[in-house]
Amino acid sequence: MSEVKTLTAADVAGHTTRGDIWVSVHGKVYNVTNFLEEHPGGEEVLLDEAGKDATEAFEDVGHSDEARELLKTFYVADLKVDPNAPKKAPASKKPIVSGSVEKHSSWFRIVLPIAVLGGWLAYRAYQQTARH
Structure with missing residues (x-):
């Protein structure tokens, strides 16, 4: 083994x-x-x-x-x-976080859905004008 x-x-x-x-x-x-x-x-x-x-x-x-x-x-x-390393305190749940992962996550949660919705609406508008 x-x-x-x-x-x-x-x-x-x-x-x-x-x-x-x-x-x-x-x-x-x-x-x-x-x-x-x-x-x-x-x-x-x-x-x-x-x-x-x-x-x-x-x-x-x-x-x-x-x-x-x-x-x-x-x-x-x-x-x-x-064993000599200081013990890490449990992370508290903060309403506002400043870490880079959280910044990226927040950006994706806010901007990405808006961009997708905007793209979809633009596509639908294009389809409507192309049909007429």
Whole structure:
């Protein structure tokens, strides 16, 4: 039986470039470099989380079961817990958030539906004028 490979947060922090992006989620380390251009939330989201514990950002977005299965394909190692590291306080739910993932999510939730609706209305108007 093979031993599970473990990496430290410092190991993960060394992978923050566009050509080498690692993140940790729920105590596991993932190399998401090859998923950068395919990420539905945009590459900026992954670049912002590169080299960090992205658990909170991952959960805040509410990824699907399919996304969770896909994440497993990028597995590198387990994250070694540093017993001397300060404990992270539980995140409070704030009505106004300022993180980049939340900014992207807010933008998509507001602008994207408006753009889609505007495009659909323009298309319908075009169809109406083309028929007459």
